[in-house]
Amino acid sequence: MAKTLSSVAQRRIQSELTEWMRSPPEGCCLESCEPMTSWVVVMQGPEGHSRLYADEVFRLRIDFGEQYPLDPPDVVFLAPAPIHPHIYSNGHICLDILYSGNNGGWSPALTMSKVVLSLRSMLASATEKKKPPGDAEYCARVGNRSPKLSRWQFEDDKV
Amino acid sequence: MASTPADRKAAESLKTEGNAFFSKGKFSAAIEKYTEAVTLCPDWAVLYVNRGMAARKLEHWGRVEEDAGAALALVGAGASERDAMKGHYLLGLAMAAGGQHARSKQHLRKALDAAREANDSIKDEIWRELASANYLLWQAESTARRIRHGDMRKELAALLAAQQPTDGSAPGANGTLELPNDWQELFKTAAVHDCAVEAPSTFTCPLTMEIFRDPVVTPSGRSYERTALLEHLKKVGRFDPITRQPMTEAQVVPNVSLRAAIELYLEEHPWGWGEVK
Structure with a gap:
């Protein structure tokens, strides 16, 4: 089901695709961008200090809405999601730049290239493989709905 | 024949009626009102401008060109700067519609500079029209240039082949005539303006x-x-x-x-x- 996109969103996504093809972010490749509004990114686990994810490969889904880039896209890890204190088992990610609103850190100047690099460095800086507190309860409560509907608390900057 | 104050007053109310029709999208009716007003006050530039704007909506380009010309002829004789700006704008549009992209560009440029100077909201619209005119002009020129260069290449290759002794090495592998590398480079450099690349x-x-x-x-x-x-x-x-x-x-x-x-x-x-x- 192809969404109808504003021409702004369409051109912007097209430009990002072109840019991505020319210089893909380190350790990442695009598995699918069909339709253009739904990307699947394959991410090689980063080396990092502790090599926690070094031998793993993850997949991310990025869904763009009509209001992109004013609204951030939906970004989730596909199962199996990395085991990380800021990533829930259903793939939802607690990272401020993925969300707009009061305490969100989204900016329309962010590109998907920058976003996946931030996610990769979030993995790289992890010191232990641990699920977020209340993971099972959270996943049972929100299921597969958009992570943007959750109320996120980002004050915990440490991993 | 100068119009009397009474004529002017009547023309003003006709113009108001015309503008009302215009904003309702009734362009033919608006043109009729402006025309009536013009017969009373033939020296009032804004009437030509407004009639031209209405004719533009109907794509009556002959009328647009004529009215733009009339408004511009009144520069220095009562036409305001805004009338002149719109006159250039309309003339630019009419020229573009007639395929005269180079002249269209000149008029749109004048209109844009004036609109920016006055910070008139019409400037964005003029910019888009100017961009279109420039783009169409480039397309036309670039197509013609590519064809010309293609012909030149063939001619040159044929000339060179004719000069070479027939030692069997002249025609390229697939039987086509090829230019020496230096010449090919030259043609490539010349084609830069015709190849769209990404802007910095x-x-x-x-x-x-x-x-x-x-x-x-x-x-x-x-x-x-x-x-x-x-x-x-x-x-x-x-x-x-x-x-x-x-x-x-x-x-x-x-x-x-x-x-x-x-x-x-x-x-x-x-x-x-x-x-x-």
Whole structure:
């Protein structure tokens, strides 16, 4: 089901695709961008200090809405999601730049290239493989709905 | 024959009626009212401008050209600067419709400069029309040039082949005539203006990723496309999209130098006009 996109969103996504093809972010490749509004990114686990994810490969889904880039896209890890204190088992990610609103850190100047690099460095800086507190309860409560509907608390900057 | 104050008064009310029809989209009716007014006050430039604007909506380009000409003829004889600006604009549109892109460009340029000077909201519309005219002009010129260069290549290759002794090495592997590398390089250099490439990122907005039309600068010194930044400030938050420094709409300033630099760039890379239409 192809969404109808504003021409702004369409051109912007097209430009990002072109840019991505020319210089893909380190350790990442695009598995699918069909339709253009739904990307699947394959991410090689980063080396990092502790090599926690070094031998793993993850997949991310990025869904763009009509209001992109004013609204951030939906970004989730596909199962199996990395085991990380800021990533829930259903793939939802607690990272401020993925969300707009009061305490969100989204900016329309962010590109998907920058976003996946931030996610990769979030993995790289992890010191232990641990699920977020209340993971099972959270996943049972929100299921597969958009992570943007959750109320996120980002004050915990440490991993 | 000068019109009397009574004529002028009657013409004014006819013009008001015409404008009312115009804003309702009844362009033919508007034209009739303006025409009546013109018979009373033939020296009143705005009547020609308004009639031309209505004719433009109906795409009656002959009428548009005539009225634009009439308005411009009254420059120095009562036509305001706004009348003159719109006269150039209409004339530019009529020329473009008639395929006279080079002349269209000149008139649209004059109109745009005047509209920017006066900060008239019509400037964005004129800019789009100017971009279209430039793009069409480039398309036409570039197609003609590519054909001409193709013919030249063949002619040159044939001439060179004719000069070479027939030692069996002249024709290329597939039987076509080939030019020496230096000459091929030359043709490649000449084709640069006809090949669309990506504009440098300095000239594109980080939000729209397109070449700037109306760049504005924030207190952080970053430039954005005006409409995109204003939408961001309204819908996402009052901060600079890159630096996140808090800011408001009131702090947005036009980046005139960047705009001028882009226009220079577009002069040399005319395919870029297609992106700013």
